[in-house]
Amino acid sequence: MFSKFFNLEKEKQDRIINAAIKEFAEKGYDRASTNEIVKEAGISKGLLFHYFQNKKQLFFFIFDYCYELVIDEFYKKINFQETDFFMRMRQAVIIKTEMLATYPDIFKFIQEAFLDESTEIKIEFDKKKAELTHINMEKVYEGIDFSKFREDVDLTKIIKIINWTFEKMSDEAMERARLSPTHEIDYQKIQAEAEEYFQVLTRCFYK
Structure with missing residues (x-):
């Protein structure tokens, strides 16, 4: 679909x-112009508009581009030899925090995209978010x-409880960001909060 754009020189x-x-x-x-x-x-x-039909198509192209870049880098860093569930989850939180320093602009865009309530993109974007969450x-x-x-x-119920816990934690963090004038997310605070939940859930669900 975007072959014309990718035929451009990389700098452009x-x-x-x-x-x-x-x-x-x-x-x-x-409000983007x-x-x-x-x-x-x-x-x-x-x-x-020779490369993108309209602003909506450009937005989704940029989101996919940013998300794929970040997720590819994430999977290169995560150690799939680590088979302990909570150690793997700790890795994920740490890697994401580290990547924020490497790709601040991209993470800012992805964060704003997840917070965006525009009616023009909401239905399509909510569907995309659900699909990406399931895949990842x-x-x-x-x-x-x-x-x-x-x-x-x-086990199915355990995994659901864990997923719901961190989905709710993520939702609360996003809501705090939405209500903040700067839309800033305190990722260090989230990491500390996640560790508290890891410890509680380990005690509850491990043998």
Whole structure:
């Protein structure tokens, strides 16, 4: 679908991508201006819409580009030889925190995308979020030694409880960010809170 865009020289691709990331991250979907994007990228508006049909298509392209870059890097760093469930989850939290320092602009954009309430993208984006969450949960759990869990409690229910716990924790963090003027998320606080839950859940569900 975007073969014309990827045929551009890399330097021009990067200018367009970086300009779009900056605009969407700073202003959200509705307030983001394609005029500002082309100005920042140093291209004409006609050229932008030669590669992308409209702002919505550009937004989803940028989201997919950023998400794939981050998730590919994440899976390169995570140690799938670690089969302990909670150690694997700790790894995931630490790696994400480290990657924030490497890709601050990209994480800012992804964060704002997840907070965005624009009616133009919400239904499609909510569906995409659900699909990505399902895919990545399965991937992160790959190779886990589930024999460490208690046998007197249904394993499916244990996993659901753990997932619900961290989904709720994530929802609360996102809501705090939504209500904050700067939309900042305190990832160090989240990491500390996650560790508290890891310890409680380990005591509850491991043999």
